[in-house]
Amino acid sequence: MRALGASKVSLSSISSEVLWRASGRLESVGSELFRVKDRNEANLLLSPTHEEEITTLVASLIKSYRDLPLRLYQVSRKYRDERRPRQGLLRAKEFVMKDLYTFDTTEHWARVTYTEVQAAYKAFFDELGIPYLVAEADSGAMGGNLSHEYHFESQQGEDKIMCCDSCNYVANEEVARRRPGAEASTESLAALRVWLGVSKDRKTFVAAWFPGTDGGGSASKDEVNLHALKAAEPTLDTAVEDPSRLWREFTKPRKIIHLLDPRLRLPQGESRLLETSNGASGLVKSLRASLTSNSTRTTPLEVSSIRTGDACPMCNEGSLLVRQVVEVGHTFHLGHRYSKPLSARYKNEANANTDCEMGCHGIGVSRLVGAVAGIMADDKGLNWPPGIAPFEVVVVRGKENAEDAEKLYDGIIGSAHTPALDVVLDDRDRTIAYKLKDADQIGYPVIVVLGKTWAGKRKKAEIQCRRLGVIELIGEDEVAERVAECLRRLKSSVSS
Amino acid sequence: MRALGASKVSLSSISSEVLWRASGRLESVGSELFRVKDRNEANLLLSPTHEEEITTLVASLIKSYRDLPLRLYQVSRKYRDERRPRQGLLRAKEFVMKDLYTFDTTEHWARVTYTEVQAAYKAFFDELGIPYLVAEADSGAMGGNLSHEYHFESQQGEDKIMCCDSCNYVANEEVARRRPGAEASTESLAALRVWLGVSKDRKTFVAAWFPGTDGGGSASKDEVNLHALKAAEPTLDTAVEDPSRLWREFTKPRKIIHLLDPRLRLPQGESRLLETSNGASGLVKSLRASLTSNSTRTTPLEVSSIRTGDACPMCNEGSLLVRQVVEVGHTFHLGHRYSKPLSARYKNEANANTDCEMGCHGIGVSRLVGAVAGIMADDKGLNWPPGIAPFEVVVVRGKENAEDAEKLYDGIIGSAHTPALDVVLDDRDRTIAYKLKDADQIGYPVIVVLGKTWAGKRKKAEIQCRRLGVIELIGEDEVAERVAECLRRLKSSVSS
Numbered sequence: 001m002r003a004l005g006a007s008k009v010s011l012s013s014i015s016s017e018v019l020w021r022a023s024g025r026l027e028s029v030g031s032e033l034f035r036v037k038d039r040n041e042a043n044l045l046l047s048p049t050h051e052e053e054i055t056t057l058v059a060s061l062i063k064s065y066r067d068l069p070l071r072l073y074q075v076s077r078k079y080r081d082e083r084r085p086r087q088g089l090l091r092a093k094e095f096v097m098k099d100l101y102t103f104d105t106t107e108h109w110a111r112v113t114y115t116e117v118q119a120a121y122k123a124f125f126d127e128l129g130i131p132y133l134v135a136e137a138d139s140g141a142m143g144g145n146l147s148h149e150y151h152f153e154s155q156q157g158e159d160k161i162m163c164c165d166s167c168n169y170v171a172n173e174e175v176a177r178r179r180p181g182a183e184a185s186t187e188s189l190a191a192l193r194v195w196l197g198v199s200k201d202r203k204t205f206v207a208a209w210f211p212g213t214d215g216g217g218s219a220s221k222d223e224v225n226l227h228a229l230k231a232a233e234p235t236l237d238t239a240v241e242d243p244s245r246l247w248r249e250f251t252k253p254r255k256i257i258h259l260l261d262p263r264l265r266l267p268q269g270e271s272r273l274l275e276t277s278n279g280a281s282g283l284v285k286s287l288r289a290s291l292t293s294n295s296t297r298t299t300p301l302e303v304s305s306i307r308t309g310d311a312c313p314m315c316n317e318g319s320l321l322v323r324q325v326v327e328v329g330h331t332f333h334l335g336h337r338y339s340k341p342l343s344a345r346y347k348n349e350a351n352a353n354t355d356c357e358m359g360c361h362g363i364g365v366s367r368l369v370g371a372v373a374g375i376m377a378d379d380k381g382l383n384w385p386p387g388i389a390p391f392e393v394v395v396v397r398g399k400e401n402a403e404d405a406e407k408l409y410d411g412i413i414g415s416a417h418t419p420a421l422d423v424v425l426d427d428r429d430r431t432i433a434y435k436l437k438d439a440d441q442i443g444y445p446v447i448v449v450l451g452k453t454w455a456g457k458r459k460k461a462e463i464q465c466r467r468l469g470v471i472e473l474i475g476e477d478e479v480a481e482r483v484a485e486c487l488r489r490l491k492s493s494v495s496s
Numbered sequence: 497m498r499a500l501g502a503s504k505v506s507l508s509s510i511s512s513e514v515l516w517r518a519s520g521r522l523e524s525v526g527s528e529l530f531r532v533k534d535r536n537e538a539n540l541l542l543s544p545t546h547e548e549e550i551t552t553l554v555a556s557l558i559k560s561y562r563d564l565p566l567r568l569y570q571v572s573r574k575y576r577d578e579r580r581p582r583q584g585l586l587r588a589k590e591f592v593m594k595d596l597y598t599f600d601t602t603e604h605w606a607r608v609t610y611t612e613v614q615a616a617y618k619a620f621f622d623e624l625g626i627p628y629l630v631a632e633a634d635s636g637a638m639g640g641n642l643s644h645e646y647h648f649e650s651q652q653g654e655d656k657i658m659c660c661d662s663c664n665y666v667a668n669e670e671v672a673r674r675r676p677g678a679e680a681s682t683e684s685l686a687a688l689r690v691w692l693g694v695s696k697d698r699k700t701f702v703a704a705w706f707p708g709t710d711g712g713g714s715a716s717k718d719e720v721n722l723h724a725l726k727a728a729e730p731t732l733d734t735a736v737e738d739p740s741r742l743w744r745e746f747t748k749p750r751k752i753i754h755l756l757d758p759r760l761r762l763p764q765g766e767s768r769l770l771e772t773s774n775g776a777s778g779l780v781k782s783l784r785a786s787l788t789s790n791s792t793r794t795t796p797l798e799v800s801s802i803r804t805g806d807a808c809p810m811c812n813e814g815s816l817l818v819r820q821v822v823e824v825g826h827t828f829h830l831g832h833r834y835s836k837p838l839s840a841r842y843k844n845e846a847n848a849n850t851d852c853e854m855g856c857h858g859i860g861v862s863r864l865v866g867a868v869a870g871i872m873a874d875d876k877g878l879n880w881p882p883g884i885a886p887f888e889v890v891v892v893r894g895k896e897n898a899e900d901a902e903k904l905y906d907g908i909i910g911s912a913h914t915p916a917l918d919v920v921l922d923d924r925d926r927t928i929a930y931k932l933k934d935a936d937q938i939g940y941p942v943i944v945v946l947g948k949t950w951a952g953k954r955k956k957a958e959i960q961c962r963r964l965g966v967i968e969l970i971g972e973d974e975v976a977e978r979v980a981e982c983l984r985r986l987k988s989s990v991s992s
Binding site for chain 1: 534
C-alpha cells in the first residue's frame, strides 16, 4: 500500500442504513447485512465493506481535480451474516479485510491506477511464494477486463475457476465461457437436460436447457451455471430445493422463461427438439411442450456449468480445466457506481462538476491466513511463508545454553545477512524435544537449535527447515548467513 | 505491553449472550450492549469489553500452574450503546481500546502483576508528556487499593476526581471520602438538605440527608453523590427527573430508605433534627416526619458530593480540590470475578484445582487521541506529543528546493541524533505558506522549512516548534541535532 502512495484510514464499522439506501445496496446485499438498532431505534448496520462510507467521506473533502488522485486503505474487521459460515477463517461472520479505495479524475487515470494496484497485489502474492491464479471476474456495469480475482488453489476452496491448458485464459464461474463455435453432438442433443427454477415471488419459472453428457432428463443445481441464470433472470430464487413440486402444484397459467445453451443449434427447428425426446420424465415432457409454445425465450447464454475438457474460448487448441480455489483478493474498477449516487464530485480544469472514477480492491486477511495454513500445513504442523510469518526464525535452546542462545539470537538480529528479521528466542523452561515439537506445530520457517551439538568445544548450531528438508550443523559465525539462504530458498522454491 | 511480556491477541468483537449470562453481566451492563441477531436468530452482542471471551479462551488452554502467568492484550474496536454519545472521540458508540488481561496463580503474584502493569501505564503516560492523575477507584468486591484510574485534567471531561492540596490523596467520585472527624457546624445542620430518589419499580423512595451550605430544603442531583447512593441502594433509578411528583402522587403506604451523611451527628438525638427544621418546603417536612417514624435507615454514608474545600481523609492539613477530568486508563484487579463463573482453573503444585487470579487493564486509545487533541490544541491547530505523533517531523519545501529537501529528509532519517524517527516530506505542489498553515493545523511537533533562507549560498533551514516558541535558522549539518533537541525539550517541558 505504501508503494501505491496510499494513506491509511480507519472507518467506523457501524454504518447507517441511510447511506446504503442512497447507494441502492440496502436491498441487493440486504440479507447478508447484520442490522443493529441503537437505544434510539436508529437503523444501523455492521459494514461488510466500506464503499458507501469512504465515498461519503471523500465527497466531503475533495473540491478540485488538484485533490486527486486519492488512494485510501484500511485493515479492519468486516461483518457478513453468512448463510453458511464454515472452515474457520475461510468463511466467518466476522473477518479482517485490507480494503483500498481509489479516486481518479478520468477513466484513463483510473485504469492507470488499476494497473498499479494489480502490480502491487501481484508483488504481495509473489512475496508469499504460494502459487496463485488471477482470474477475470464480473466487472458489472463497466465492461472490459477491469475486475480480477486472486485465488489460491485449494481443496478447501468453495469457488471454482476455469483455466485453459494451452493459453493464459483464466476466468471465474461467473464470466467463464466455452468456445462459441463448439456445438454439441447429435448424441448429446438427444440427451437434452433441463433445470427448473422459480422466481422469488413463485410466479415465474425458469427452464435452463443444455446438452447432456450422461443421459437426458432433469438436471441438478451443480450442473447449471447459477451465476449466469441469475444474471439473465435476477428474480430467480436459487435457494428453492424442489421447484418441480411448485411447477406441478401451480394451477394458474404458468409464466416460463426458457434459457438455452448456445450449443443448442437444432438442425431442423424447434419441433425436432420434441421428437428427439427420450428418457424424459413427465416433467421434462411438459416443459418441452412449453418450450415450443412459449415466446419469452431469451437469447442463448452459458446455461450449464463449465466442465474440465470444455473448449477454451480464447485459443483454438486449449481445453478448460476446472480448479477448486479460495478467493483471497479482488481488484475492481467501479467507475461512477458509488461516486454518482453519493455525490463524490470534483471540479475539472474547465471548472465543471465531474464524478470521480473509483476503484475498490481488497485482500481477505483472515481468509488468507486460513487458506495459507490449510495449503502449507503437513502432518508435523503449520508452515508459514517468511513473508507473513510473525517470526521468520525461532532459536530453541537447552537449559545449559541460555547465555549462548541470547548471544546467537542477538547475532542473527544484528547481522547484515539477515536485516529486519523477526526472531524469537524460546527461553521457556521446557525440554528441547518439547520446544521443537512446538516450533514445528507453530510453523516457523527456520529453526535454530542449540542442543547437544553445541556442548563442549563443538559449538555447532543445528539449522532446521522442514519444507526444504534441511537439517545441518553450522558453526556459530555462519548461522546468520545460512538462515538468510534458507529464507531465500523458501521463497523461490514454492513460487516456482 | 512488550515490557510486560504480554502477547497480542485479536478476539472476535461479536460475542454471545450465553457467555455474558454465565458471568452474570448480561443484566448489569445490559442496557449499554448492542444486541445483534444473526439469520438463525442467535442472540449475539458487540463486545464493550472482553473479560468473558478471554476468560473462556484461557480456561480452554491452561492446565497447570506451569502455564501461568499469562498476559494477553489487544488493540481493538469496542462498542457501547451510549446514552449520551458526545464530544467526538471522547464518548462514542464505537471506540478503540487497548485492553490487557492478566492471569496469575495466587493473589500475591496477581498483586505483583498489578504493580508491573501500573508501572508500564505510568511509563506510557510519562512518555506522552501530558500531566495525568492516578486516582483510587472502586475495586468492587475485592477491597484494597487495587483499582486505579488514569486521568487527564480537561474542561471537556465528564468525570470528577478529588485531589488533596497537601498530601498525595487522589480518588474518583465513587470512592472519595471526607475526613471522618469533620462535623458540620450547627449552622449547616440548621440548613439541612435532602435529595429524594425513587427505585426502578417506583415503590421505594430514597431520601439522602446532608448538611447544607447555602440554605436548606430539597437538593439537586449535582449536590448528591449518586455513585454512593446507587451503591447503597442498587434499585435506585437516577434517571427520574422529578421523584417528588411521584412522592406526592403515591397513595399507598410509602416505603422510604433514609441515607444519612456521616457529619450528621445530631447533638440531642433524632428528635432535635425535626425541631431545628427551618425554611423547609412541605415536601421536606413530610420527609422529615418519615425520617423519625421509619426504621429502615441504613448506616451513614458519603451522601453529598464532595466539594472543593472539604477536608482530606488522608492527612490532617489538606483540603480537597475537585478537578474535571477525562479518564483515559484503568487498572483493575479482578480476583476470581470471572475465573470462577467461567471456570478458568489450573492445577496447583499440590494438584488441586484453583481459580486463576485475574486482572484487566485498559487504555482508551481513541478517547486518548481526542483528549490529547483537546488539551494540546491552540488557535493555530493541533499539537501532538512526539510520543503519539504519527510523524515527529515534517519537512516543508518550496518548488525550487525539491532535490535538497529530499537530501535533508534522508539526512534526518539517517542521523544518529534522530534514530527511529518518523519524518514526512511535504512535496505537494503548493506554496510554502499553504503547507506551513497545514503543518500547524495537523500539529507536527517539529517543522523544518526549506524556503527563502535556503536560497543561494545561505543554505539555512528554518526549524519551527510552536509549543517551545522556537523559530531558528540552522545550517544543513546541524538540522538533525537541533530537531532531536526540540523533541527532547518537548517531552520534559510539558510533563514538568
